[in-house]
Amino acid sequence: MGLMDKGLTSAIAANRFGLGARPGELAAIGASGSEWLKAQLRDPVPQITGEGLRSSASILAQIYDLRRTIRAERRRVAGAGAGTDAGAAAIGAFNELKQLIRPVYLAEAGARFRQSVATDRPFVERLTHFWTNHFAVSIDKGVLVALAGSYEREAIRPYVLGNFTDMLLATERHPAMLLYLDNELSMGADSRAARNIERRNAQRKIGINENLARETLELHTVGVDGGYTQTDVTAFSEVLTGWSIAGPQGWWSGAQPGTFLFRAAMHEPGSQVVMGRRYPDRGYDQGAAVLRDLARRPATARFIATKLTRHFIADDPPAPAVARVAGAFVQSGGDLPTVYRALIDSPEAWEQPVAKYKSPADFIVSAYRGLELPVRADKAPVGLFQLLGQRIWGPGSPAGWPDRSADWDGASELLKRIEWADAVGQRVGPRRDALQLAAQMLGGVLSGATREAIARAESAAQAVVLLLAAPEFMRR
């Protein structure tokens, strides 16, 4: 690797693969950056627990109940005619709904943030965030504010050190994804449910919603150049009809409320051809079979390898590294630790320090880790993430957050980072030795110019600002 003598290996391992060095971390890594990373892959992924963390199912079930109360009350008021006041039950339910969602988000974001700042397996944590961003949902859609955190805990985290196929199945059938990409009401035109509806009400339009099928192909598996057509999107949408969520009662129930439910009555009958393969109608298994095949396609291996390589090595991923990682994906049948090891073993990963411009989340988390900033038990700095342009679980689209320098290096964005660094410096500067911390956080990538600027700072507070604003701290 050639860099180990200069303290660059540990800086790359801790800062690019990890979440930013905590004091002592670089020394502990020493010259064995790749071993340090591989050791993190051995034990199961740490699960996050904590006060206020609930299952998606329990949250959704409660939301369904409250919505039902509100609807019933609306019907009652409408039936009673004008001038009737909305009942206390409706107002109470409405307030309860509002008060339910945001505290759940804050508890989840807080638990995730604490884990990011405190973990001694930061590579695994970064991988978790990578996959959540790959299978992105967004709090742009109201109900996801309540579900994004439990989605990550239930559908991403347990699979980060497992097999890609399992993670794919877990995400596509998770209620958060079904709601985010609008599949829970998608109905086959020739399904039993559709025929019943047609008999009762010929006006109502019945059919599929393509959103989940399209984004699964484009964003989660083979990628936009993966070789599918509109016909494949339509057929796959038919396959996924019936992938839905158990509701609280009546026709909508059928499983524990708020959990995945395959609704055979909404499923389009018949076999479908997706990307050249015919899938007989085996109900839920038809969709599972398509997903399993998509996971095994070489295009998926290439797509995932490109994204991983871009995230961990460089904006323009070096072709040999992509090929190596994709090869590991194919040969291992999507065994993710094998894929990660191929990434770590790519010499390109160790050639160029500070190759990536930090995203706002990277910047915040690495500052908290490096300076050991206090984290309040009950809340994450969600406002800070928003201000710097990267709300927790809030990408602007199903594609997730982008991953190139040009996506994050904006002028206004930079100034805000520095302004926040200034606030941090004023808060903690007097109790920090920035010069000593600079060596602990940046190791071999700390430049003489930065060291000198910190040493000459007019105050301890200003020294912290210069450390956080330094070009080598803006990158990883």
Place this chain on the structure above:
Amino acid sequence: MKRREFLTTGALAAGGAWLSSRVTFAGVAHGSKPRLVFVILRGALDGLAAVPACGDPGYAELRGDLALARPGTAGGALALDGFFGLHPSLAFMQQSYAARELIVFHAVASPYRDRSHFDGQNVLETGYPEPHAVQTGWLNRALAAIPARLAPENERGISIAPTAPLVMRGPAAVTSWSPSRLAPLGDDTLQRITDLYSHDALLRQKLAEALAAEAIADEGAAEPANAMRDGMRRRPLLAQRGKPGAQYAEIVKAAARFLRQENGPQVAVFDTTGWDTHFNEGGANGQLAVRLAALDGALSALKTNLGPVWNDTAVLLATEFGRTVAENGTRGTDHGTATAAYLLGGVVNGGRVVADWPGLSPRKLYQDRDLRPTLDLRSVMKGLLAEHLAVPPRALESSVFPASREARSLSGLVRA
């Protein structure tokens, strides 16, 4: 705050990027500088919802429950030209149309013909026929092509966003600005960071741009930046969520503040999202109606905030593609092809709908599902850049919109 004093000295040390732009701004003649605002509608805005073809017999038939009633009926579309209407949420747009300040382009599409948001937005922003051809945007390249004698060379454009969207990235010096709730830096710290960045080309340039934008923002602000920030600090976190109107108010105010400056940027860009209506799209009321009303309100506020500068301004709104003509299975619409685009402002030669209408009968649809494109969006963009910003025609064909010869520039978009 004494940022301006700092800038004249501090930025000199940083290489003079700020100072040179300042000097060239000052050289522009007052009053008649053309302004352009480009609003990106991300998520594929349904053109048949915003601008319903009420006069087409296929419209009500294929749209089903999503169809808007004809103008003049309760909850119906607003009247435009007898054939097309406007969504009832778009009252300001209708006024602009009546004032001959709005052109609607319909059955328009970029050259992109697949249905990925992300590739579609890439084509919309790069101006190339294929996605991911380059990492620069057509608007930036257009700014780079404007002859120096017509406009100052630096700081021609601003993105009201933390980081410039792709359409504004490229060789021309542009900046970005977004509201901050943080306190501004002291001059000494700023000077030291500027020095620290002297050997880092990217950070040096970005910091200089940010400070230039801040200085303009301060100049144009009725109240000083500090007071503005204190006001923002009191707002609840995530205040931008939920109410679509609230998120635009700040953006529009900022855009107008920059564009009003005699020595400020002449082009501003901002993003809007939330147009991907797969589920419960709604008709005259509902989800999309609320978002359209917010957008309409933002445009109205932009006009108000621009004051007399509105008369020098053209606002172009475009989305990556349209949506299916028919309703899908969840009372929404899926990804489609052609849609509508909108050009409004005091300089716009408006009061018309430009469309070679392909018709909505089933056999006229594109791939049996979408509105068929009959107008290339690049024709609109090229015409606007040529007439309004004086981008040379040769540059339009070579560097701004390569391989766009079949998309001939539209003429007569702005008042002579």
